[in-house]
Amino acid sequence: MSQMLRLATAGSVDDGKSTLIGRLLYDSKAIFEDQLEAVERTSRERGDEYTNLALLTDGLRAEREQGITIDVAYRYFATPKRKFIIADTPGHLQYTRNMVTGASTADLALVLVDARNGIVEQSRRHAFLASLLRVPHLVLCVNKMDLVDYDQDVFDAIATEFKQFAAKLDISDLSFVPVSALNGDNVVTRSANMPWYEGSSLLHHLEEVFIASDRNLIDARFPVQYVIRPMSGDHHDYRGYAGRVSGGVLKPGDEVIVLPSGFTSTITSIDTADGPVSEAFSPMSVTVTLADDIDISRGDMICRPHNQPEVGQDIDAMVCWMSEQAPLGPRAKYTIKHTTRTARALVKDLHYRLDINTLHRDHEAGALGLNEIGRVSLRTTAPLFFDEYRRNRDTGSFILIDEVTNNTVAAGMIVGPTQ
Amino acid sequence: MDYELSHLRTLEAESIHIIREVAAEFERPVLLFSGGKDSVVMLHLAVKAFAPAKLPFPIMHVDTGHNFREVIEYRDVTVERLGVRLVVASVEESIRQGRVVEETGSRANRNRLQTTTLLDAIEEHRFDAVFGGARRDEEKARAKERVYSFRDEFGQWDPKNQRPELWSLYNGRHHQGEHIRVFPLSNWTELDIWQYVLDEDIPLASIYYSHKREVFRRDGMLYAVTEHLSAGEDEEVFEAIVRYRTVGDATYTGAVESTAESVADIVAEVAATRLTERGATRGDDRASEAAMEDRKKEGYF
Numbered sequence: 001m002s003q004m005l006r007l008a009t010a011g012s013v014d015d016g017k018s019t020l021i022g023r024l025l026y027d028s029k030a031i032f033e034d035q036l037e038a039v040e041r042t043s044r045e046r047g048d049e050y051t052n053l054a055l056l057t058d059g060l061r062a063e064r065e066q067g068i069t070i071d072v073a074y075r076y077f078a079t080p081k082r083k084f085i086i087a088d089t090p091g092h093l094q095y096t097r098n099m100v101t102g103a104s105t106a107d108l109a110l111v112l113v114d115a116r117n118g119i120v121e122q123s124r125r126h127a128f129l130a131s132l133l134r135v136p137h138l139v140l141c142v143n144k145m146d147l148v149d150y151d152q153d154v155f156d157a158i159a160t161e162f163k164q165f166a167a168k169l170d171i172s173d174l175s176f177v178p179v180s181a182l183n184g185d186n187v188v189t190r191s192a193n194m195p196w197y198e199g200s201s202l203l204h205h206l207e208e209v210f211i212a213s214d215r216n217l218i219d220a221r222f223p224v225q226y227v228i229r230p231m232s233g234d235h236h237d238y239r240g241y242a243g244r245v246s247g248g249v250l251k252p253g254d255e256v257i258v259l260p261s262g263f264t265s266t267i268t269s270i271d272t273a274d275g276p277v278s279e280a281f282s283p284m285s286v287t288v289t290l291a292d293d294i295d296i297s298r299g300d301m302i303c304r305p306h307n308q309p310e311v312g313q314d315i316d317a318m319v320c321w322m323s324e325q326a327p328l329g330p331r332a333k334y335t336i337k338h339t340t341r342t343a344r345a346l347v348k349d350l351h352y353r354l355d356i357n358t359l360h361r362d363h364e365a366g367a368l369g370l371n372e373i374g375r376v377s378l379r380t381t382a383p384l385f386f387d388e389y390r391r392n393r394d395t396g397s398f399i400l401i402d403e404v405t406n407n408t409v410a411a412g413m414i415v416g417p418t419q
Numbered sequence: 420m421d422y423e424l425s426h427l428r429t430l431e432a433e434s435i436h437i438i439r440e441v442a443a444e445f446e447r448p449v450l451l452f453s454g455g456k457d458s459v460v461m462l463h464l465a466v467k468a469f470a471p472a473k474l475p476f477p478i479m480h481v482d483t484g485h486n487f488r489e490v491i492e493y494r495d496v497t498v499e500r501l502g503v504r505l506v507v508a509s510v511e512e513s514i515r516q517g518r519v520v521e522e523t524g525s526r527a528n529r530n531r532l533q534t535t536t537l538l539d540a541i542e543e544h545r546f547d548a549v550f551g552g553a554r555r556d557e558e559k560a561r562a563k564e565r566v567y568s569f570r571d572e573f574g575q576w577d578p579k580n581q582r583p584e585l586w587s588l589y590n591g592r593h594h595q596g597e598h599i600r601v602f603p604l605s606n607w608t609e610l611d612i613w614q615y616v617l618d619e620d621i622p623l624a625s626i627y628y629s630h631k632r633e634v635f636r637r638d639g640m641l642y643a644v645t646e647h648l649s650a651g652e653d654e655e656v657f658e659a660i661v662r663y664r665t666v667g668d669a670t671y672t673g674a675v676e677s678t679a680e681s682v683a684d685i686v687a688e689v690a691a692t693r694l695t696e697r698g699a700t701r702g703d704d705r706a707s708e709a710a711m712e713d714r715k716k717e718g719y720f
Contacts, residue, residue, distance in 0.1 A: 001423065001425045002425055002426045002427075003423060003424075003425065003426055003429075004426040004429045004430070029693075032692070032693055032694050032695045033693045033694055034694050034695055035695060071563045071578070071579075071581065072563070073562050073563055074555045074562055074563075074605075074606070075562070076555070076556045076606070076608050078426075078608070078610070082426070083426040083608075083611070085606055097583055098583075100583075100585070101583045101584065101585055104585040104586045105585075105586060105587075212421065212422065212423050215422075217422055225436070225439045225440065225443055226439045226442060226443045226469075228469060228470075228471075228472050229472065230471050230472035230473070231472075232472075232473070234471075235471045235472070238471060238472075242439055242468070242469075243439075244432065244436045244587075249422070271470075272467070272470075273466070273467035273468075273470035274467075279422075281422045283424070283429060283432050283433070283436075284424065284428075284432050285431075285432040285433075285435040285436050285439070285468070287470075298443050322583050335592070337588050337590065338588075340440075340443070393586065394586070394587075397585070397586045397588065398588065399585055399586075399588045399590065401590055401592055406590070406592035406593060406594065407582055407590075408582045408583050408584075408585070408590045411583070411585045
């Protein structure tokens with residue numbers, strides 16, 4: 001069975017990131033001849049010395065004219081084992097905003113360094129953001145090994161330095177691969193140039209990395225999205241609660257409690273258009289029916305009586321600010337979207353701003369500007385049903401929306417109830 | 420049980436989640452339906468999302484008047500089979516009303532005219548969410564578009580000023596007169612679509628399968644001779660065994676030579692092909708490197 005793996009990459013052209021991605025796409029036949037011809041033609045016309053694979057997805061007019069990547073680009077390739085979605089983010093422009101966006105759904109983060117330069121500020125930033133967003137797997141690719149004579153000592157020194165830095169972060173699975181994207185060493189197949197390297201090629205690692213246990217299969221969480229009531233013929237009395245499982249495993253016969261009402265009932269069936277199923281788990285979209293006729297609507301949460309999320313209106317969270325128009329400051333009000341629930345939120349406190357290069361906490365900071373990250377306390381107009389982000393990325397995340405412009409202005413990761 | 424989903428079922432679950440979000444949060448959604456495979460899969464997913472209830476919103480066909488006969492037949496059979504409500508927005512009607520002017524010349528087509536018809540229909544019916552079947556893998560301007568793509572009161576897309584889209588929390592907020600285009604198939608590839616059609620046994624218009632047809636060669640593509648398009652004096656008409664990889668207006672959608680007679684044949688063909696579907700079959704994308712971006716900014720699909 002072919003699975004899906006989402007990965008996030010970031011970095012600049014100089015790291016050879018485009019070349020690496022280009023090679024993964026090309027070798028897995030995800031680049032087509034007409035695309036390659038168009039890129040070759042444009043590269044020639046621009047006077048580039050090499051075929052610039054960044055042109056494959058830098059498709060916007062402004063990007064081609066200025067030779068920059070404006071936004072997160074999504075690229076797709078597949079092998080018989082897995083389908084891959086790459087969220088490819090630019091190295092400098094709007095770095096944090098784009099990286100946070102790409103990492104929010106990623107199973108794996110790919111950090112690329114140049115073997116000649118070793119760990120630089122950008123590699124540390126990337127690793128920090130991957131850990132903040134709880135991307136479960138991180139791979140450090142040491143690229144351009146051909147330019148350091150495939151020297152094991154260079155690779156080992158970089159790996160050691162990175163491990164020391166990573167120890168300060170919360171990274172559950174860390175791997176290292178020495179590659180030459182240009183020559184293809186260790187990208188798809190193991191390289192004869194580095195016999196000292198005993199690990200797998202990058203693609204092999206991406207195909208094999210174990211992701212099934214990354215999901216929360218313990219805490220049953222079912223945010224109700226939509227109530228299905230056919231009110232017709234055969235289904236006159238049907239009342240189903242549609243949604244996507246956000247944690248745990250649901251089964252017919254399970255005793256459940258519905259928040260916020262607190263009523264309890266039993267799951268009668270878990271329905272899909274293809275018929276009922278015996279179990280539902282994340283990220284399945286299903287429809288749940290209950291034995292009792294109780295009032296349930298969008299924004300409610302179905303869970304188990306002995307394993308409930310936090311319920312509250314006072315929440316502490318790390319937020320990444322994404323608006324260039326106005327900073328986040330104390331007393332500001334926003335719309336908050338969390339699971340299927342929408343409310344209003346007041347910023348009660350900005351505790352500190354975090355320097356993502358040094359991890360220093362600035363407790364004197366009075367506001368968060370574009371691309372800045374800090375810890376806040378929020379008060380919401382209605383209770384939210386939440387878990388710590390580190391325990392559940394679905395029930396622990398939210399966005400803030402500006403009530404005048406309607407823009408998404410912040411990504412939030414819940415730390416817990418305000419103490 | 421190992422609690423694992425295949426990549427197709429993961430994509431399906433994501434699309435159903437998106438479609439339900441829209442039904443829950445918008446007043447008047449509509450689903451764009453061309454009869455092409457992507458809109459067919461999107462409609463199939465939408466019907467699954469609300470089963471056993473009926474689809475809670477209508478579907479809309481933007482009709483250029485230059486259709487393949489087989490596709491219109493297919494559209495009507497599908498509407499009947501699924502019991503959905505169909506709205507037709509007609510480009511011919513827009514021409515009659517003087518909203519747009521027909522292009523002239525040998526390469527004239529109604530591709531760009533559709534945008535006015537589409538935006539007029541959105542305004543007339545006060546649709547606030549418009550589902551489209553676009554995929555990010557099919558075109559480079561689409562690779563950067565959000566699942567929820569905000570449109571201003573002129574229907575315009577601003578690629579440099581898009582809302583960040585995090586986790587599966589979609590921001591559909593908009594003011595009156597603005598709307599959101601929603602792309603539930605964003606993460607699907609052409610091969611995913613065909614594998615899903617095979618898995619789910621979804622009926623498609625007959626022109627997707629290999630058939631014999633009178634064609635002529637123009638700009639390196641094979642065009643069918645229809646009541647809407649005829650060969651020029653220097654273009655030779657011949658019979659060929661072809662099928663369509665995309666279904667659009669008959670005046671600018673090319674056929675490919677193929678003997679694929681079943682969905683399984685097509686899956687094998689798509690897996691081995693070295694040309695993108697739009698590059699192989701769409702005259703409308705060949706205008707320039709940024710042809711799609713320019714049309715999208717104006718409010719195109």
